[in-house]
Amino acid sequence: MRITLKQLAVFEAVARSGQVAKAAEMVNLSSPAASMALSELEKQLDARLFERIGNRLRLNSQGSLLLPLATEALQKVDQIEHAFSPAGAELGGDLNISASSTIGNYLLARSAVAFCQQHTNTLVNVDIDNSQKVINAVLEFRSEMGFIEGQCLDSRLTVEAWHKDRLLVFCHPAHPLAGKVVQPSELNNMPWVMREEGSGTRDCFVNAANTLDMQPQEKFRFSTPDAIKQAVKQGAGLGVLSELTLEKELIRKELAVIHVEGLALERKFYRIHHKSRHFTPIGLAFTEFCQTFLNTEG
Structure with a gap:
């Protein structure tokens, strides 16, 4: 069995977006190439990873089992690349975060813009919804971190005080x-x-x-x-x-x-992330940036 990083990247992108076409854009592939990579992965694992509901693909039990493992493998590769990048190399890449309504609209929207203006090779995608849906996005690995307006007691997540309101x-x-x-x-x-x-x-x-x-x-x-x-x-x-x-x-x-x-x-506002998922370099940089830009607790 030879699982490739491309297959894992496509799988993770489909899990986040729910559609092969959108996933293809996220990993810079054509739709047919992304579809083929996903099919090859399912064939090698001898398992279906998604169920089709309407025009969207949703993780099934096998896919949910694979997602944290795939995310961890891709993050390890990012860490290797970052560790061997030249000193002072420009930060780059995409960061997907979720935030509840007040935090997203009144704090993180302007933070994301300011961060990307400072790091021009980055893109911070802020998905804004209510607190429960933010929690779900982090649990389902669609967002690297979430920002919520109330406590969260889910044992799978790390919850940290982040700001006051x-x-x-x-x-x-x-x-x-x-x-x-x-x-x-x-x-x-x-x-x-x-x-x-x-x-x-x-x-x-x-x-x-x-x-x-x-x-x-x-x-x-x-x-x-x-x-x-x-x-x-x-x-x-x-x-x-x-x-x-x-x-x-x-x-x-x-x-x-x-x-x-x-x-x-x-x-208090809280920052949450999945206990089995490590922060990427861009995630760490954004967290540190917000600590200064918004005077958060850190």
Whole structure:
């Protein structure tokens, strides 16, 4: 049996993208060449590695078994190449990371751009979704690392505190409680515009509210901060989001804060990675860059 690095690279790219054509672009091959490499790998292993669901390929149990081994083998090759690169050689390559909505839109998007401007031979791909889907992307080896807004208890992942954040309760500027300090009981039975299930913002707020027996009444549910802010501006109810997402609207007085006595809404952002996957040189460099650029905990 002679498994090649090209076969493993194609397999990993298909696992990440779900399509042979997209995988071919990722590894700089034609679609027929990528398809042939995958077929040869399955023939040599005498095993199917994917199941077709619609127009996408999804790892089956055999593929899930191979993925961490293939990733580790490819990373070892990257480490060998990096170890024997000339001193001072320019950093290059692609980095795939996932981030929950607030972190991705308000911290990592500008970090990725600044990093790539400094290292012109690199490309940082930031996939933005809710915290649970970020966790899934790291578990499935589609992302080298993830950034989430809540804790993660999955034993397969290393979870490290990365940054700090604070949530704010806010309302329409004409709301009778706008700008006031209130008791939790004063918010009972008021309608709320909430983030979706799986959102770190939602989990943080609901847990804090439950400790004060606030029992927020969800009236609307949206998956993006912009949709929530727009709904609150229309008088749909109260909202709660990261202060990172509200800065412009508060300065323009388009929204107003409500200060709730005893409601603890400070939280940490976390970086996660799979315990069986080592950081690539570009992954390490990006982590160090963010520590300075964003003043993260490191």
